[in-house]
Amino acid sequence: MEKKRVKLTIDGKEIEVDDGISVFQAAVVAGIYVPHYCYHPDLSVAGVCRMCLVEIDKVPRLQISCNTPVKEGMVVATASQKARDAQKGSLELHLINHPLDCPICDKAGECKLQDIYRDFGLYKSRMEYENKVHKPKVQDIGTIMLDAERCILCARCTRFTDEVTKTNELVFVNRGDRTTLKTFDDGPLQNEYTGNLADICPVGALTAKDFRFQQRVWFLDKTDSVCTQCARGCNTQVSYNPKTKKLYRVEPRRNVEVNKSWICDKGRWDYHYVYAENRIKFPLEGATKSESTWHHVFGELNARSMENPKSILVLLSTQLTNEELADAKETLPFMGITQMGWLVDESKVGDVEPYDGILKHRDPTANAAGFQKIFEGAKNPVLDLEATSNLLAGNEVTEVWLLGLEGNEFEWVTEKLPGLLKKRLVVHATNQAPWMESATLLLPNVSSFEKSGTVVNALGRLQKVQQAIPTAYLGRDLHRFLTGLREGGDRAKIDASRFADIFAKKVAPVFLKEAQTWRSLSVMGVSR
Amino acid sequence: MSVLAQERKILLKHIAEPDLGTLKGYERLGGYQALKKALTMAPTAVIEEVKVSGIRGRGGAGFPTGMKWSFVPQNTGKPIYLLCNADESEPGCFKDKLLLEKNPFALLEGIAIAAHAVGSKKSYIYIRGEYAKAARILEKAIAEAYQAGYLGQKVMGSAFSVDLVLHRGAGAYICGEETGLISSLEGKKGQPKLKPPFPAVSGYLGCPTVVNNVETLSTLPWILQNSGAAYAKYGTEKSTGTRLFCLSGWVNKPGVYELELGTPLVDLIEKEGGGMKDGAKLKAVIPGGSSTPPLTAAEVAEARLDFESIGKFGSFLGAGGVIVIPEHVSLVGILETIAEFYWDESCGQCTPCREGTGWLYKIMKMIADGQGKKSDIADLNKTANLMMGTTICALSDAAAMPVLGFLKKFPQEFEAALGTPH
Numbered sequence: 001m002e003k004k005r006v007k008l009t010i011d012g013k014e015i016e017v018d019d020g021i022s023v024f025q026a027a028v029v030a031g032i033y034v035p036h037y038c039y040h041p042d043l044s045v046a047g048v049c050r051m052c053l054v055e056i057d058k059v060p061r062l063q064i065s066c067n068t069p070v071k072e073g074m075v076v077a078t079a080s081q082k083a084r085d086a087q088k089g090s091l092e093l094h095l096i097n098h099p100l101d102c103p104i105c106d107k108a109g110e111c112k113l114q115d116i117y118r119d120f121g122l123y124k125s126r127m128e129y130e131n132k133v134h135k136p137k138v139q140d141i142g143t144i145m146l147d148a149e150r151c152i153l154c155a156r157c158t159r160f161t162d163e164v165t166k167t168n169e170l171v172f173v174n175r176g177d178r179t180t181l182k183t184f185d186d187g188p189l190q191n192e193y194t195g196n197l198a199d200i201c202p203v204g205a206l207t208a209k210d211f212r213f214q215q216r217v218w219f220l221d222k223t224d225s226v227c228t229q230c231a232r233g234c235n236t237q238v239s240y241n242p243k244t245k246k247l248y249r250v251e252p253r254r255n256v257e258v259n260k261s262w263i264c265d266k267g268r269w270d271y272h273y274v275y276a277e278n279r280i281k282f283p284l285e286g287a288t289k290s291e292s293t294w295h296h297v298f299g300e301l302n303a304r305s306m307e308n309p310k311s312i313l314v315l316l317s318t319q320l321t322n323e324e325l326a327d328a329k330e331t332l333p334f335m336g337i338t339q340m341g342w343l344v345d346e347s348k349v350g351d352v353e354p355y356d357g358i359l360k361h362r363d364p365t366a367n368a369a370g371f372q373k374i375f376e377g378a379k380n381p382v383l384d385l386e387a388t389s390n391l392l393a394g395n396e397v398t399e400v401w402l403l404g405l406e407g408n409e410f411e412w413v414t415e416k417l418p419g420l421l422k423k424r425l426v427v428h429a430t431n432q433a434p435w436m437e438s439a440t441l442l443l444p445n446v447s448s449f450e451k452s453g454t455v456v457n458a459l460g461r462l463q464k465v466q467q468a469i470p471t472a473y474l475g476r477d478l479h480r481f482l483t484g485l486r487e488g489g490d491r492a493k494i495d496a497s498r499f500a501d502i503f504a505k506k507v508a509p510v511f512l513k514e515a516q517t518w519r520s521l522s523v524m525g526v527s528r
Numbered sequence: 529m530s531v532l533a534q535e536r537k538i539l540l541k542h543i544a545e546p547d548l549g550t551l552k553g554y555e556r557l558g559g560y561q562a563l564k565k566a567l568t569m570a571p572t573a574v575i576e577e578v579k580v581s582g583i584r585g586r587g588g589a590g591f592p593t594g595m596k597w598s599f600v601p602q603n604t605g606k607p608i609y610l611l612c613n614a615d616e617s618e619p620g621c622f623k624d625k626l627l628l629e630k631n632p633f634a635l636l637e638g639i640a641i642a643a644h645a646v647g648s649k650k651s652y653i654y655i656r657g658e659y660a661k662a663a664r665i666l667e668k669a670i671a672e673a674y675q676a677g678y679l680g681q682k683v684m685g686s687a688f689s690v691d692l693v694l695h696r697g698a699g700a701y702i703c704g705e706e707t708g709l710i711s712s713l714e715g716k717k718g719q720p721k722l723k724p725p726f727p728a729v730s731g732y733l734g735c736p737t738v739v740n741n742v743e744t745l746s747t748l749p750w751i752l753q754n755s756g757a758a759y760a761k762y763g764t765e766k767s768t769g770t771r772l773f774c775l776s777g778w779v780n781k782p783g784v785y786e787l788e789l790g791t792p793l794v795d796l797i798e799k800e801g802g803g804m805k806d807g808a809k810l811k812a813v814i815p816g817g818s819s820t821p822p823l824t825a826a827e828v829a830e831a832r833l834d835f836e837s838i839g840k841f842g843s844f845l846g847a848g849g850v851i852v853i854p855e856h857v858s859l860v861g862i863l864e865t866i867a868e869f870y871w872d873e874s875c876g877q878c879t880p881c882r883e884g885t886g887w888l889y890k891i892m893k894m895i896a897d898g899q900g901k902k903s904d905i906a907d908l909n910k911t912a913n914l915m916m917g918t919t920i921c922a923l924s925d926a927a928a929m930p931v932l933g934f935l936k937k938f939p940q941e942f943e944a945a946l947g948t949p950h
Contacts, residue, residue: 046877047722047878047920048877048879048920050879050880050918050919051879062917067722089914090880090914090918093879093882093883094883096883126903126910127887128901128903133886152879153876153882155877172876175702175873175875175876176871176872176874176882176885177871177882177883177885178876179875179876179882
């Protein structure tokens with residue numbers, strides 16, 4: 001049903017919006033920023049910070065824009081003298097008991113108190129007494145550190161644990177200016193989305209242990225990408241310091257169709273595999289895993305595939321992007337390799353809804369849906385796990401290449417494919433697992449932070465993974481791997497935009513109704 | 529006590545009868561005749577009768593009761609709750625306490641009438657935690673009323689049923705605010721709720737809810753029995769009926785007095801209260817409880833006890849807490865105490881109130897301790913103004929109004945106090 005629309009004027013700008021939204025939301029539509037602390041688009045309205053007070057024609061008192069519904073013909077002033085004075089007044093009141101520890105506060109640089117204070121300009125403090133209200137400072141509540149004294153009691157975090165995770169760990173105790181944020185019964189946080197608390201905290205009261213004191217935020221570059229830790233594909237923003245060349249933080253990027261403003265703790269903090277001890281840094285060969293070169297690897301693999309391509313089975317991970325898969329779909333048969341299977345725990349594939357009712361999917365890979373679509377109607381159909389298992393039971397296949405493994409979630413492989421370890425194994429992975437000991441070649445893959453391409457999530461949404469950090473070590477994505485294989489050497493030139501070409505020519509036509517280039521594809525993704 | 533006042537008593541008519549608090553005594557004095565009558569009337573007719581009476585809520589805000597009832601939607605499919613606010617917690621107010629302890633059945637009868645009118649099958653009395661004696665009396669009265677068929681299934685043999693539960697608060701001022709009361713009753717922290725939605729539409733447990741004060745509900749039996757028009761004959765055109773006034777402070781006979789609205793304030797102090805103690809000179813009167821701005825002696829001479837007259841002097845009738853202040857008592861000390869009270873009682877959710885009440889109290893304390901500076905008066909005014917009308921409920925205003933009022937009406941006293949301990 002078509003929603004009723006209403007026209008109103010905000011700061012002289014006439015706009016038309018859906019009926020039923022708040023004045024605050026209408027201001028967002030109009031591109032007008034109204035200062036706020038407690039309002040959050042994905043939480044209920046608390047209406048407590050009193051920063052978004054605006055003047056509305058014919059209404060004697062200022063109203064909080066977050067809880068005032070729009071009305072036809074409404075005339076709103078968000079920055080009139082009266083509104084501005086009230087906002088400044090609320091800010092002043094926010095600051096009177098707030099500690100002045102900005103230099104050592106981890107939120108500095110992205111703190112809303114700092115931001116809005118700066119907007120209103122410096123002014124002299126009227127507070128001439130010393131006895132501020134003191135509250136417990138550095139408290140370990142699990143993945144998060146809680147500083148109750150910095151807390152401005154906006155109730156975003158308590159609403160998050162009440163409404164999103166429904167775990168209710170965070171509570172306010174006491175009243176008046178003694179009101180204090182703490183965890184219920186002083187226990188630790190007990191949900192799998194705790195990192196979001198640090199994001200939504202507008203000040204430095206809740207900071208993530210993982211990121212605490214690691215970086216000053218103004219040194220970080222940010223890239224819009226997509227989480228590849230499960231089939232949900234939560235939209236992310238990845239922070240990278242170009243000086244240290246390291247990845248420091250993964251944060252959710254709001255997308256109401258996918259993840260709202262949230263991401264689970266696994267998606268947020270499991271990025272450490274990128275720098276983990278077990279990361280495969282160079283091509284490794286033989287039982288001793290001695291360091292080799294790509295040049296040598298390509299020579300060897302090429303020779304073997306020429307010799308007897310029928311003896312080779314290639315298993316492709318569902319962690320690979322559509323572009324890598326489309327590339328493999330053409331290049332491998334071109335080299336005579338026609339036996340291809342998918343490498344994913346099938347028992348976890350196919351759920352449309354997250355198992356926890358929030359975001360988490362059982363399938364820990366990013367692109368099972370895309371994989372199926374890419375290979376739909378392929379000349380050489382891809383094998384499912386059962387067919388692969390049967391093939392491995394026979395003697396025809398002597399060599400298995402497992403390509404595109406990422407992270408540490410492949411323990412199930414030897415259980416579901418018992419015949420695997422009897423074969424000659426070539427494993428292309430980011431991280432080494434114990435079962436890979438028997439591989440004759442261990443080849444460094446890149447993580448999803450080090451490559452670009454598209455994936456399709458469980459909802460059937462085509463989304464954009466964008467390279468956020470330079471390729472670590474000698475890792476090669478599947479494009480570079482296949483090029484080297486086909487050309488027979490690591491000096492073969494690969495066009496850096498190969499993934500973009502494949503997207504436009506091979507992937508977009510499969511998934512989208514209209515032609516798209518890599519650049520034109522929105523970072524918000526496209527639904528089926 | 530004046531003959532005039534005695535003749536017209538509605539709420540306190542039988543207050544001196546020793547058996548008023550028993551069901552038998554209450555029945556003997558005409559109790560439950562009003563409910564009997566109301567149950568023969570359609571709910572809309574009861575609402576109409578109350579509208580005609582013109583009675584306005586006695587909890588402080590003075591909203592017309594009949595109108596409040598008519599806002600309740602009857603077709604939502606959700607239960608409707610009638611809540612009795614017995615959390616009388618404004619400093620200076622103790623009228624509900626008297627009604628609860630001396631005349632509990634009038635309240636129970638009033639609740640049954642109101643429940644019938646708004647279509648509520650479940651009612652709660654939310655009583656402040658400190659009213660332990662009143663709670664015991666009510667528990668007993670409720671049990672007796674159930675026994676006698678005045679509560680529960682098929683009240684007085686009619687088709688109407690209502691259950692009533694007494695709920696004791698834990699002693700927070702803010703739980704007297706109707707949405708704070710609802711939060712508390714729901715088992716949550718006693719914090720007022722955002723409006724809209726209003727309780728009439730979405731209150732207790734998200735259902736349509738009416739919250740009425742003890743005095744309002746206790747008046748209903750009289751209105752039903754004697755008609756709304758008879759009630760409206762008392763008082764003024766806009767402030768009908770009688771009210772209970774809690775007279776305290778420097779008077780000879782402090783206590784609860786029932787007066788027609790529109791009675792001169794001086795009459796309450798002089799005729800009812802027996803005048804100023806020790807012949808002291810009157811300096812100021814707080815007319816409606818600690819949150820209402822004071823009247824000067826000159827204003828007291830002119831003021832009448834109705835919503836409009838007190839409003840003319842920039843104050844409110846509030847919940848009828850009249851506090852008489854003599855010349856020799858320091859207003860600085862009084863305002864410091866008031867500021868401390870609201871600082872202690874702010875629920876803490878809205879920033880202006882949470883931080884502002886603390887700020888006001890700290891400045892007032894400094895002034896009272898003789899540490900006051902010239903800039904303090906301006907800071908008090910500025911801070912109090914930031915707190916006016918900028919929060920979810922009226923506690924912030926309640927804390928700011930006396931500050932603004934005292935500073936406006938008695939500026940010299942506060943300026944003189946700077947740098948002098950009190």
